[in-house]
Amino acid sequence: MFWILFLIFLGACFAAGSTGGLFPPGEWYRKLDKPSWTPPDWVFPVTWTTLYICMATAGARAALAPDSSIAMALWSLQIALNGLWTPVFFGLKRLKLGLIVLSALWLSVAATLLALWQVDWIAGALFVPYLVWVSIAGALNASVLRRNPDKA
Template sequence: MTLFPIFLATCAVPAAAGILFKPGQWYRDLDKPSWTPPNRLFPVIWAILYTLMSLAAARVATLAGNDLAMALWGLQITINTLWSAVFFGQHRIFGGAIIIALLWAAVLATTVAFAALDPLAAVMMVPYLAWGSYALALNISVWRRNGAAVA
């Protein structure tokens, strides 16, 4: 588990994007569904997800034949970094949905690749996949409620 701090530090990049591109008044003024979580919950959820995905990556990183799995982990964390800048920074709701859809696919592929090497690592990725499903549904709902004018 000596690699865990490195993977957790890597997660600081998308976390920093989330800090740089905050929801702000624009987001508060959007029409959101009743099942939108309060803003204060997002940092807690992401802290848990980043910890789990870093633990999972640290487990897989030392295994033989991990090239694809680790490349997919790198891809998903890169895509993850883009969402806050597009959604909150550029106010592109539909663009955010596209990014989350790509992220969801990358997290699914990572989870499947991890499962082939370390089933526990794959289980650690499942909450991230679940959150991605919820986030995609939320993003699409916000887009539909606010119209293509804010896409």
């Protein structure tokens, strides 16, 4: 049963992640003034693949646990917001709205981490790298917004 659930959660993750292919960064993003600590392009697919495996594992573990309805609802919310950010930031080129979505994503990831931890501490721990990465993404989004006020 775990592996079936894992594949379902992984499918949800890669569905959210597919927006990166639908709305690639492109020339617009390359021309933005970005901070020196911006990760190189190759880091993003490697990081997201790793995070999606962790997120799917956490979701599958928690789904098998009793009393996981709040954790599952929050997991659903965070993956929806995860899939929304790319079209807003890269598709619509809305830096400020992207930061708002990313802030909501950060809050939902933090809440999901806490809810998962209460259900299954390993599932909660699997969300820690995700929260770190969303924190970095939020700082990067905020920095790009600050450095490119004419694009906001």
